[in-house]
Amino acid sequence: MTHNVLLLPGDGIGPEIAAQAKRLLRACQDAGLDIQLEEGLVGGCAYDAHGEPLPEETLAKAKAADAILLGAVGGPQWDTLEDLSKRPEKGLLGLRKNLGLFGNLRPAMLYPQLASASSLKPELVAGLDIMIVRELTGGIYFGQPRGIEERNGERVGFNTYVYSESEIERIGRVAFEMAQKRGKKLCSVDKANVLEVTILWREVMNRLAPEYPDVELSHMYVDNAAMQLVRAPKQFDVMVTGNMFGDILSDAAAMLTGSIGMLPSASLNESGQGMYEPCHGSAPDIAGQNMANPLAMMLSVAMMMRYSLGEAAMAERIEAAVGQVLDDGLRTADIASEGMQTVGTDAMGDAVLAAF
């Protein structure tokens, strides 16, 4: 069976880490997988080449693919674009929306080899393994009406935070199923003491709960969740929340590990098609310097193998290779520590391939 994979390197360090993912995909081909690899432009590079952050051609390729591997998008040179619809981020948001990638899985797990990289005291994060399930195609990111307009003689900016029952139910099921496969604890995060949209959210989560009797559902206000992530993150197994809260909490959770350069993510639609990308951004400050950590990108390949291509054994092989490299003491600059060997992007890629 042929797996159609679209690689979208993007901006900043995207191309460098994508190059390592590409080498890894070739190694998977050598190991027997039938992968058909396409490439395309998205983000700032696509705007520069075609005037659009998500060219028609890229979208068509994305729709035809079984899975998409994305590096990262964005950079300061595009931040000043007056027309928001041309910004690199809109390429990413357009892919999510057009492909219906509503289910965003963001694991925040601590590699034991990197425990010292965390800002938190070791005992608070040792063994940390949280899965944040974020709704990705609704909420305030896409709600209408939105804009900036004149009212009573001054300008007013507005956005709409909106969810329907079916949208909530759909992401709720992803989260409950994830909890069933893991520690069987699901914490739904909302602001039901203030926002009506999240009252509905909480209601739907409660309604689903009896269908998953083995999962223990709890609710937490978003401010408290942010606090609890700092105070005692190991209390969490799976967390589920909307697009905006998920954006904030998943970044905070990722940073608890101290090694965001290690964390992959998946964005899935109803048919299992998915987009895979590192949790970190395009890091324009270190782009082109062979300094970026390629591991989150290579682990995104593993996540793709598991969730979209049905190649769990290959996923495990990749993950084992990454573990091996860490055991061997290799570190990129972002996770460097005393007594370990600091290496560049290429050398880290070499090492993973050698251990694969």
Added chain:
Amino acid sequence: MTHNVLLLPGDGIGPEIAAQAKRLLRACQDAGLDIQLEEGLVGGCAYDAHGEPLPEETLAKAKAADAILLGAVGGPQWDTLEDLSKRPEKGLLGLRKNLGLFGNLRPAMLYPQLASASSLKPELVAGLDIMIVRELTGGIYFGQPRGIEERNGERVGFNTYVYSESEIERIGRVAFEMAQKRGKKLCSVDKANVLEVTILWREVMNRLAPEYPDVELSHMYVDNAAMQLVRAPKQFDVMVTGNMFGDILSDAAAMLTGSIGMLPSASLNESGQGMYEPCHGSAPDIAGQNMANPLAMMLSVAMMMRYSLGEAAMAERIEAAVGQVLDDGLRTADIASEGMQTVGTDAMGDAVLAAF
């Protein structure tokens, strides 16, 4: 000059910590301040007594006061109230809105005596001193339209995130002025890569900047801000943001100190009238057990002296007394540590009064 102060103990541990604040106010009277003290009901206790979380009488007293001291509101027994407008939180939100308390100051500072209480490694938080300026009467908390309604055969929940230029300018000035009095660095937090309302926010902040040439203004996306607070919190001096992001980030920042039981907050309107309250909540699990930490409430009295009553010397005296008690090794359970003496709410109050 008579200072009219309204004390609203509220729910949970509110009454216990308010009792200590009251003793402190009496001590301030003994020290020569002319304080006229009123009391009132707000939150769950007000709902139980009058069927409303913010009775007319309380609102009238609040309007007449120079400053309000609030304990905390909320508890599980009111979380199931179907009618959101009756929930304890609406009492708090009603006070904020009716009094126009748009400027919320939430300091997150680490007491050197409590450095070990933080989840973070000591070197990352030693000397931490952040001031979060949160807009408190606008944004998605109060935006219209809002609600839950039937659309296309299913229910949909929606809220509106809205800010006008004048609302943004008003809170921006508070933040710039605060930065001028402190480290002269202001970080404005938004999500201008996705939300139009925060594009306007950023624009207005940039427009104000030239009027405060001594302040260095920067911008950060909210997801990155959550991450940076965990990674390297000491990079921040003053942060300014909207109601919802401020709710989340100020709780995360407070928790960085590990001692949220120590942190007061102020909510000010255009005429300097203010409401002062601890950053922590009503902690129903420990209510009535003489276990709550009264220091955030007593430090709220100090903040009130400084910002609303123009009694800076008295504020310093209170703060010095709290510092003394910590130096003496007294700790409530929430900040207990080895070798220190754990005491209850009353005994902690006694100690502060003795040191006053």
